[in-house]
Amino acid sequence: MSSRDIVLGRIARALGPALGKPYDAYEAAVDRGYADRHGDLTVEQTVDLLAENLADYRALVHRTEATGLPELLARLLAARGARAVLVPPGLPPGWLAAADAVRVPDLAGSTPAELDRADSVVTGCALAVAETGTIVLDGSPDQGRRRITLVPDHHVCVVRVPGQVVSSVPRALRRLDPLRPLTWISGPSATSDIELDRVEGVHGPRTLEVVLVEGADRACAGTITRG
Structure with missing residues (x-):
């Protein structure tokens, strides 16, 4: 045995x-009767809390309307000097319409060395949790394989507001498929030694930029009415 x-x-x-x-x-x-949120926040307050907690984890947070998303993404990539950008297969084509960079597809046969040559990666997300400042990826077509968000040093993640924002982890778990490859991201990759000296970029991107975009997906805008 x-x-x-x-x-x-x-x-x-x-x-x-x-x-x-x-x-x-x-x-x-x-007993599953525990509270699944704290307080009674409006949708706007929940999104503001998400932005605050993302920034607290040292993510760079940007806000825009859907019409301004291509120009904003182009500026963020240009500011990093990104010449090659990893792109999931289902990323909306208009998102990178203004970007002056080579699109590198997410291929099963790509080696870690090939992925490492990409300067940035741009993805969507499955959900964002306001109370913890956490982005959740589930490998959907607009997010691609988990490894494309771990190897490049710069990750730009687009969150559709308010449809992809939930207030708490319990509420997120009710909307996520546990059979999918879930990746939970709270800020850029970082670790600390015994003296609490923080080092970023150890097992993932050194820089995480989160774009909160209004109107990118009107179909999901009504999925939450309260945080």
């Missing part, structure tokens, strides 16, 4: 006989 079998056996004995689906007994025994 392997160690895995022993651990799983102990878990099964602790849960007791399952009635129906696995873990039903466990789910029934755990």
